[in-house]
Structures are given as C-alpha cells and as structure tokens.
Amino acid sequence: MKIDNKIAKALKNDFPIFRNNLGLVYLDNAATSQRPASVLNAVKEFSERDNANVDRGVYSLAERAMKKYSQARKIIANFIKAEPEEIIFTRNTTESLNLLAYTIPSIIPKNKNEILITEMEHHSNLVPWQQLAKRQGFKLKFAKIKPDFTLDMENLRENLTDKTAIISLAHVSNVLGTINPVKEIADLAKSKGAIVIIDAAQSIQHADINVKEIGCDFLAFSGHKVLGPSGIGVLFGKKELLEKLPPFNFGGGMISKVTKEDSKWAEIPEKFEAGTQDVAGAIGLAEALNYLKKVGLEGIKEWENYLLKYALRRLKEIPGIKIFSPGEEKSISLVSFNLPGIHPHDVAGLLNEKKIAIRAGHCCAMPLMEILKASGGVCRASFSLYNTLEDIDLLVDILKEIQEKFK
C-alpha cells in the first residue's frame, strides 16, 4: 500500500497510545516504537486463551501454547529470511549481543585477536566487545566515520586484517541514521575469515532484512523497536555456528540429559533458551511483523523516507541549526540536530510542553558524541509509519519558537 499523509493519519488509529494521549506528537520511534492494537490483543488473547508453559507440557493447552510459540518463531524467521531454528529468543538486542560476547571466544581461532566495530556504535554494540577484549586480551578497533556522517570504508578496510576475529556493526546508526553497506562489509570480512555480527536494532523496522543476502553470521534486534512488545528480542545465528557455540544460560529447557555429574545440551534453538521464555512477547512480536507486512514494507519505507526528506528540508529553515545526517538517500527516517547555544535537554523539555516527544542526550553513543563535538548530546527526532507532515511542521514551528525564547 502506498502511504500518504492521509493514510498515515489514519494509521494512528491503529495505535491506542494516540487515543490515550491526545495531541501527542511521538518522534522517539528509534528509542521505542508504539504498538498497534493487534499486537496488544495478540498478547492479551494468548494470556487469556492459550497460556501454558511451552516446555513439554503433555496436555492440550500446553500443546496449543507450544504451537503458537513455534508459529511465532516461524513468522519471525521468515521476516528476515532465516530458518526457525536459527532464531534465538532473548530479551532484546543488548542481551543478544551479550550472549555472543560471552560464548563466542570458544569458536575464535587462536591466531585471531582483534575485534572491529565502528565509531557509530550504540553502547550495546560497544561495551560487550570492549569488555570481551579486556577479558581475553584482544584488541578493540574502531572504523572511523567521515565528515559526511557515513562510514569510512577505506578506514574499515585498513582495520580489517587476518587477525580480525569479529566484526560487529550497526546496520543503521541510532544517532546519524546512516545505513551501512553491511553486505559489502560482510563480503570483505569473510575474505579475512572474520565472524560478522549485525546490530539490526534500528534497521529492523525500516529496511527489508535478508540475512542470507547480507551474508552475516549473526544478527540481533529487539521487538520493541519494530512495533512489538518490550522484553522480547532476537538473535539470529547461522545454524552451523549456533551448533558450535556453547550455551550462555544454563537451566531448564536447554538440556537433553542431566546427571549429577554432567549435562548434555538440547538442540538449537532451545540450547540457548534456558528457563521459561517470554512466550506472549514472542507472539506479540510475530503479530507486529504481520502488521508491518499487512501495511506493506515497501510503502512504509517510501513514506518514512519522504518524512525524513521533508524533515531535513524544514529543519534547514532554522538559522544556525546543526544537522548530523548523511541525507535522506543514505539514512533511515531519523535526524539528529542541535540548536546553537541551547542544550538538547532544554530543547526537548520545551518541546514536551507542546506534547512533542523527542530524544535528547547522548543516545547511548558517548564516543560518537565526542566525535560530533556534542558534549551535551543531540536532539533526535525519529519517525515511523504513523508520523505525518503535521508532526514535522509542529516540531519545526516549536523549535523556531524555542530559538526566539532563548534569544
């Protein structure tokens, strides 16, 4: 479906948050997206009709719960073109990446001791690797960004060596919006025998993701950034690698046999899913992906890109504004900016007084803030399918008012 301003306005009706917060202009979608009624209902319905522990219950209710859980896994796998057993449920992107950071050393060849990330990583794709490097005595390297806010591919190539064990990078920067050429990077990394990990937290709602086409070994994302519930996340891993990796959490559900002395692990994906999982969350996430498909991924992408283009054009009307964006062709629908001489928290505080919600601060990317010379952080407006041109007009109008107020 092609989305225009009228349709976007109508889409808001699918999201109860807007009914319960009249006049809310929600522009913090990169932090968390809102949830359509169909997702909320799917979670509720599961709890009301089908809830049972999915771990080998032998009664009908448990079988039904298990069936729904398996269906959810299949829908999620299809969405990123993976196999169901390659989908590990976690709490969120952060947990997915931590799972890897703790288990991956056992599959790293002895001659490799470098981890390569980029300067635009969210803390969740930085701190786990920084700490792994400290634990293992590895070297953590950062591929640089260019003045146009894109990744410096030449620098990345220089940093990628035969010693690179892992390259882990954001598909899309949560601050700059920059879409990184992950397929090209995966190809380069493979030629050096490195493991390729993609942080898809920001891209999952905005880009068609095909793990086979990208050629990554692992990919992580969160449900709550793709219209799903919070508390459910995904780690995709190539089957043969997941089979090699040791478990992360130990306990019920992840074993095939336990004696007093030792244990044997269950097959994937269960090997990585110790304890009772967030089954309702998984079902909610699957429903969110169904909702997106129903609205139409291509139409959403086009509309969101149009919103970004419009926002960039309108924001540029503000004298002295500093915009941290590579432009609409290289970015998903978010834009970070600063008003000269006004702290981002003051900007966000004043926008809030007009019911406009944006993010302000370091956006969990402190090293990037240093590079951007934004010690107080940035203001970030991020858009989703339900945002309208009026949302952006209001944002820009109030930003102009704020600038007047602070003169």
Next chain:
Amino acid sequence: MERGIPESMYRKHILELYKNPSNFGILKNATCSGTECNSVCGDEITVQMITKDGIVKDAKFSGSGCALSLVAASLLTSKIKGRKIESIKNLNKEEIRKLFKTKISSSRIKCMFLPLEAVKKALK
C-alpha cells in the same frame, strides 16, 4: 488519560535568569571551590566561595550546562551568600526546589541539584 499540558518549567523568571545569570564568573581569592559534572548530559558546574569566620562572604559559579542547572547555580549562589557554612551544609533538596518557584519534571531533577552538590563538595 490525557492530563493536559504541564505548567512550563521555563517560566519568564527562569529564562531571564538563564540569559542574565547572577554570580556568574571567576572569584579571585576564592578560599574553596567545588566542581560537579553530569556526564550523561555534559553539564559541569564549578562553585567558588570566599569563606571567613564560618560564613560564606562571596560565591560565584562557572561552567556550562542546560538552562535548569545554570539557573539553579544562580539561585543557589545568591542564597548562600552571607549564610553560615553549617546551615549551607544542611541545605536540602526541598529548599532548592522552592527557589525555582516552578515545578521541575522528574527527568530534570538532577540538573536542579547539580550546583548544590558542587557547593557541598567545596565545603567538605
């Protein structure tokens, strides 16, 4: 449900004090000084004081931050001038809150108290 637009944190007297701060600058002959920063928002406030006979004779602040932390520093340095050190050490957050004469939202409370922390650090 909808609760209406909150009262502005940035009322006229706050914005005025942000544009024309009280006691902003460097205090020559300061007898003590304290710096506090909030790395999360990049705010950094230094409060300098001249103390004599257990009393704060003069106070100035410097640094950078959001309007609320800078206004808090103006308000606080004005309040502590001429006061006994012991009573300043006992200043509580409620008293700072009252100085603002406007409601500060929960996400911005830290900004409001940053200068007080700098003062207490200086007087330690």
